[in-house]
Amino acid sequence: MPLAARISKEMLKPHLLVSGNSSLSGELKVNGAKNSALVLLAASLLTDEEIILSNVPKLTDISGMTAILSKMGVEIKHKTKDIFLKANDLRHVELPYELVHGLRASFFCIGALLGRIGKAKIPLPGGCKIGARPVVEHIRGLKALGAIINVNHGIVTASVPGFEGQLKGANVVLDCPSVGATETILMAAVLANGESTIENAAQEPEVQDLAKMLNKMGAKIKGAGGPKIHIEGVKKLHGCEYTVMPDRIEAGTFLIAAAITRSVLKVTPVISDHLNAVLQKLRDCGCRLEKDGEGIKITPGEIHGVDITTQPFPGFPTDLQAPFMALMTTAKGTSVITEKIYENRMQHISELQRMGASIRLQGNTAVIEGVSELSAAPVEGRDLRSSAAMVLASLKANGTSQVVGLDHLDRGYELIEEKLNKCGAHIIRKQH
Numbered sequence: 001m002p003l004a005a006r007i008s009k010e011m012l013k014p015h016l017l018v019s020g021n022s023s024l025s026g027e028l029k030v031n032g033a034k035n036s037a038l039v040l041l042a043a044s045l046l047t048d049e050e051i052i053l054s055n056v057p058k059l060t061d062i063s064g065m066t067a068i069l070s071k072m073g074v075e076i077k078h079k080t081k082d083i084f085l086k087a088n089d090l091r092h093v094e095l096p097y098e099l100v101h102g103l104r105a106s107f108f109c110i111g112a113l114l115g116r117i118g119k120a121k122i123p124l125p126g127g128c129k130i131g132a133r134p135v136v137e138h139i140r141g142l143k144a145l146g147a148i149i150n151v152n153h154g155i156v157t158a159s160v161p162g163f164e165g166q167l168k169g170a171n172v173v174l175d176c177p178s179v180g181a182t183e184t185i186l187m188a189a190v191l192a193n194g195e196s197t198i199e200n201a202a203q204e205p206e207v208q209d210l211a212k213m214l215n216k217m218g219a220k221i222k223g224a225g226g227p228k229i230h231i232e233g234v235k236k237l238h239g240c241e242y243t244v245m246p247d248r249i250e251a252g253t254f255l256i257a258a259a260i261t262r263s264v265l266k267v268t269p270v271i272s273d274h275l276n277a278v279l280q281k282l283r284d285c286g287c288r289l290e291k292d293g294e295g296i297k298i299t300p301g302e303i304h305g306v307d308i309t310t311q312p313f314p315g316f317p318t319d320l321q322a323p324f325m326a327l328m329t330t331a332k333g334t335s336v337i338t339e340k341i342y343e344n345r346m347q348h349i350s351e352l353q354r355m356g357a358s359i360r361l362q363g364n365t366a367v368i369e370g371v372s373e374l375s376a377a378p379v380e381g382r383d384l385r386s387s388a389a390m391v392l393a394s395l396k397a398n399g400t401s402q403v404v405g406l407d408h409l410d411r412g413y414e415l416i417e418e419k420l421n422k423c424g425a426h427i428i429r430k431q432h
C-alpha cells in the first residue's frame with residue numbers, strides 16, 4: 001500500500017498530535033508501578049480475607065487483570081486509586097483466551113491458584129511483538145513443587161495430587177532470571193508444605209514488592225531482590241493493606257522526556273535504587289541529577305552518545321531501551337544500543353528513521369549516529385515502550401507528529417498527554 005494511503009488509513013486510528021520543539025518545566029508525577037500492581041492483584045487469590053491495594057495506576061492492563069480476577073469469583077471494589085479485593089468464593093474456571101492472550105501477567109495467577117485451591121486452567125499467554133516469551137521456567141518450577149501440568153491445545157491444565165492438594169517445598173534453579181517465573185513460583189511456594197528456594201531468581205524491584213506484600217500477609221520469605229530466595233511455607237495467609245511502589249519505568253520515561261527536550265524538570269516520586277543503571281547513563285550522557293524531596297531534579301547539559309546493553313536488574317532495563325534510543329538520535333556522536341532480553345524489541349528503529357534518525361541495526365545491536373534534528377512525521381508505536389519512545393521523539397522533532405498505537409501506550413502510561421501538557425507540552429488526543 002502506498003505510503004500516503006497508509007498514512008491516511010493510519011490517521012483514522014486514535015492518535016496523539018504532538019507539537020515538536022517542546023520544552024518542559026515543573027514537576028511530573030509518577031504513578032504506582034504497573035508491573036508490580038499486576039502481580040499484587042494476582043496475589044490477592046492467596047487469601048480469603050480482604051486485600052486493599054493503594055496507589056494502583058488506572059491502566060488498561062490493570063482493568064484487564066481485575067476483569068480476569070472477577071471471572072474467578074474475586075469480589076472487587078474500586079475507591080479512587082485503591083482497589084479492594086476479596087477472594088473468598090473462588091470458582092475453578094478456565095480463563096478465556098481472549099482475556100489472557102493480551103495480558104501476560106494473568107498467567108502468573110497459575111501459581112497463586114495452585115497454592116490456594118490446588119488447580120488451575122489457563123491458556124498459554126503466547127508471544128507478542130517483542131518476542132516468543134515462553135513460560136517454560138514457570139511450568140518447570142511449578143512441577144518441581146509437585147504440580148501436575150498438561151498443555152493441550154494451548155491450554156495449561158494444572159493440579160496438585162494427593163488428598164490435601166498441597167504443593168511440597170522444593171529447590172528450584174531457574175535457567176534464566178525470569179521476572180514472571182520468579183513471581184509465579186513465589187506465589188505457589190508460600191502455601192506449600194515445607195521449605196523452598198528459588199536460585200537464579202529475578203531481582204527486579206517488582207519481585208521485591210511482591211515479597212513484601214506476601215510477608216505482610218503472613219508469608220515467610222527471605223532474600224527477595226537477590227539471586228536466591230528462601231520461602232518457608234505456611235498454612236494460611238491473611239488480608240492486608242499495601243501501597244504499590246512507584247513505577248520506575250514511568251519515572252525513567254519522564255526523565256528521558258526532560259533530557260530529550262533539554263528541559264529542567266522534577267520527576268517524583270522516584271526510588272533511586274530502582275533506577276541506578278538508568279540514572280548513571282543519564283549522567284554519562286550529560287545530565288545533572290539531584291535528589292529533590294521524594295523525586296529527582298534533572299538538568300540536561302549537552303547530550304552526547306553513550307552505549308547501552310539491556311540486562312536483568314540491576315542492569316539497564318529493557319523497558320527503557322526504546323525511550324533511551326529516542327534520546328540518542330539527537331545526541332552528539334555515536335551510541336551503540338544492544339537488546340539482550342528480547343529477540344524483537346527494535347521495532348521503533350524504522351519509525352525513528354522516518355523522523356530522520358540515523359540508525360544501523362545489526363542483529364540486536366543498533367548503531368546510532370546523532371543528528372542535529374528530527375522532523376515530525378506520522379509514526380506508529382508497535383509495543384508499549386516503543387509507543388512511549390515515539391511520543392518522546394515527537395516532543396523533540398521539528399513540526400507536529402501524529403503518533404498511533406495508543407492501545408499500546410495506554411497499557412502502561414496513565415494520561416501521559418495530560419501529565420506532559422501540565423509541564424508545557426502541546427499534545428492533543430484525537431479519537432480518529
Ligand code: EPZ
Binds near residue numbers: 104
Ligand atoms: C516482565 O515480563 C515485565 N512484565 C516486562 O515488562 C519486562 O520487560 C520483563 O519482565 C523483563 O524485565 C510484567 O511484569 C507484567 P521475563 P516477563 O520472564 O515476566 C525469556 C513492559 O513493557 N524467558 O523476565 O514476561 C523471555 O522470553 C513489559 O512493561 C524465557 O526464555 O519477563 C524474555 O526474553 C514488557 N523462558 C526474557 O526471558 C521463560 O520461561 C525476560 O522474560 C521465561 C522467560
